[in-house]
Amino acid sequence: MIRTRFAPSPTGFLHVGGLRTALYNYLFAKRNAGRFILRIEDTDQNRKVPGAIENLIETLKWANVIPDEGPEFGGDFGPYIQSQRLDIYRQHIQSLIEKGHAYYCFCSIDRLDALRKQQTAEHRQPRYDNHCRSRSFGTEVRQRLSNNEPYVIRMKTPETGTVEIHDLIRGDVPFPADQLDDQVLMKSDGFPTYHLANVVDDHLMQISHVIRGEEWLPSTPKHQLLYNYFGWDSPQFAHLSLLLNPDKSKLSKRQGDVAAEDYRKKGYLPEALINFLALLGWNPGTDQEIFSMEELIREFSLERVGKSGAIFNVEKLDWMNGHYIRTLSPEKLFHLSSGFLPDRNGWNDSQTISALAAIQESLTTFSELPEKTRLFFTEAVNYDAPDLQEYLDKPEAVTILESLISQIEVIQDFNGDSFVLAIKTVQKTTGIKGKPLWMTIRAALTGETHGPEIHVITNILSRETCARRLQSALEYARRQTARN
Numbered sequence: 001m002i003r004t005r006f007a008p009s010p011t012g013f014l015h016v017g018g019l020r021t022a023l024y025n026y027l028f029a030k031r032n033a034g035r036f037i038l039r040i041e042d043t044d045q046n047r048k049v050p051g052a053i054e055n056l057i058e059t060l061k062w063a064n065v066i067p068d069e070g071p072e073f074g075g076d077f078g079p080y081i082q083s084q085r086l087d088i089y090r091q092h093i094q095s096l097i098e099k100g101h102a103y104y105c106f107c108s109i110d111r112l113d114a115l116r117k118q119q120t121a122e123h124r125q126p127r128y129d130n131h132c133r134s135r136s137f138g139t140e141v142r143q144r145l146s147n148n149e150p151y152v153i154r155m156k157t158p159e160t161g162t163v164e165i166h167d168l169i170r171g172d173v174p175f176p177a178d179q180l181d182d183q184v185l186m187k188s189d190g191f192p193t194y195h196l197a198n199v200v201d202d203h204l205m206q207i208s209h210v211i212r213g214e215e216w217l218p219s220t221p222k223h224q225l226l227y228n229y230f231g232w233d234s235p236q237f238a239h240l241s242l243l244l245n246p247d248k249s250k251l252s253k254r255q256g257d258v259a260a261e262d263y264r265k266k267g268y269l270p271e272a273l274i275n276f277l278a279l280l281g282w283n284p285g286t287d288q289e290i291f292s293m294e295e296l297i298r299e300f301s302l303e304r305v306g307k308s309g310a311i312f313n314v315e316k317l318d319w320m321n322g323h324y325i326r327t328l329s330p331e332k333l334f335h336l337s338s339g340f341l342p343d344r345n346g347w348n349d350s351q352t353i354s355a356l357a358a359i360q361e362s363l364t365t366f367s368e369l370p371e372k373t374r375l376f377f378t379e380a381v382n383y384d385a386p387d388l389q390e391y392l393d394k395p396e397a398v399t400i401l402e403s404l405i406s407q408i409e410v411i412q413d414f415n416g417d418s419f420v421l422a423i424k425t426v427q428k429t430t431g432i433k434g435k436p437l438w439m440t441i442r443a444a445l446t447g448e449t450h451g452p453e454i455h456v457i458t459n460i461l462s463r464e465t466c467a468r469r470l471q472s473a474l475e476y477a478r479r480q481t482a483r484n
Helices: 016-031 053-060 086-098 109-121 139-148 193-202 214-230 262-267 270-278 293-299 313-328 331-341 349-362 366-373 387-391 395-409 418-431 434-446 454-460 465-483
Strands: 003-006 035-038 102-105 152-155 163-165 171-176 184-186 209-213 236-240
Touching: 003 016, 003 209, 016 035, 016 053, 016 209, 016 236, 016 270, 016 293, 035 053, 035 109, 035 214, 035 270, 086 102, 086 152, 086 184, 086 193, 086 214, 109 171, 109 395, 152 214, 152 465, 163 214, 163 236, 171 214, 184 193, 184 418, 193 214, 209 214, 214 236, 262 270, 270 293, 313 349, 331 349, 349 366, 349 454, 387 434, 387 465, 395 418, 395 465, 418 434, 418 454, 434 454
Parallel strands: 003 035, 209 236
Antiparallel strands: 102 152, 152 184, 163 171
16 A cells, blocks of 8 residues: 655644645545555654644644544554654664664764864864774673763664665665765664654555655665665655745745745635645646646646756745635635634624625735725725825815715615716716726725725615715815815
8 A cells, every 4th residue: 555654843833845745745645545644753852842743733634634644643553753652763773783783872972073173174074983883782882881871873884885765756866875974863862863763663654655855865875774774675765856935045934934824824725825835846747727636636646746946936826825715605705714804893794795705806815804805894994095195185076075975865775886876977967087086986985096896895885884984085185175
């Protein structure tokens, strides 16, 4: 069975690059009738952030990238949190020591720091110098262990030759053995490093494909050696390219949001974010850009995943999110966006749904709702904006508004259509038409120079609200005219 895994560290919010990795693992597993596993790699206890595991799981649920196994999901290969598997790692590290593939290292932090500084000064790649490698597990080592001297356990890497791995995206990748460090496998606190824990867990959890970021590619020959040392078959590897900023630098907080949580809080739909991330590195081979999750599962393949970094283009994400918002029913839009709405000043749900429908076509993210819906929910319109002066500071504004107010008072069935007829009557009686007429009325009703059509707005606003706003605008226009 195809079994993939997403194995994040609980060090904060889920990075969008991490979400893409989870997505690709999920799609590949589902495409091949396999299983997708969530494993929490928390062996670096110093970097663990309280609540991070819960947030990771909640974010995956929100994105509909649901694990088949893992914390909260169950499964036959647990525990799925590495800090709960320490006995398993100790058993396997002991096996490596007994086979001569790992050794105790008693080098102090001071010695390692001095070594690193010397190598840097000599323009050499900082790496361990194998100082403790030649010590066999004999009297000296036993004595130092009995004295409770601090130690780590390192793996022995070949000193000559080449370690080659096969990557499903990059092909065969050779690594000169003399460039591989004798990696720490077990830290002095008794916790394994990533290099040991991920190999042991991937084997015991029967992971068939390791799909992860390319930052792990240089470590993969060490992982391949461990598989060899244990006598295990290795999974197939696929290393995904980086997500990049528009300037092709690595995606980072310095240039924008990087956590999936950031986009959730700004009102992006999970369907849009998933659709967007799927296309960052994977090419469907067609011009299709909008994919449902079912379509992604059906079409996804590692053969169409590229080697080059993918540009994280927020404008493209905005376009996609706007598309998904426009496909929502007004009722669904109301349900999903309720947490983003401002104070509705007594508007009921039905009225609010009508207001949302009016601005739905122009909406990109839910975070725009306070601004986009202000023209409906505000109690008092602000007419001081500079772009309104072109219309409300002129004498004809007084003429237009006085005439329109008188027309509204005699309308029997007030709605958008009757309001437009009243405007046309004003046009006939005042001789003012076109932009000076319509933009003056828009400015008076909404305090804005753009937005939904006037008949749409007045189908939603009550006669009393329209009359009150027009009267306020008239008083403002009279003051401006007198001042001028």
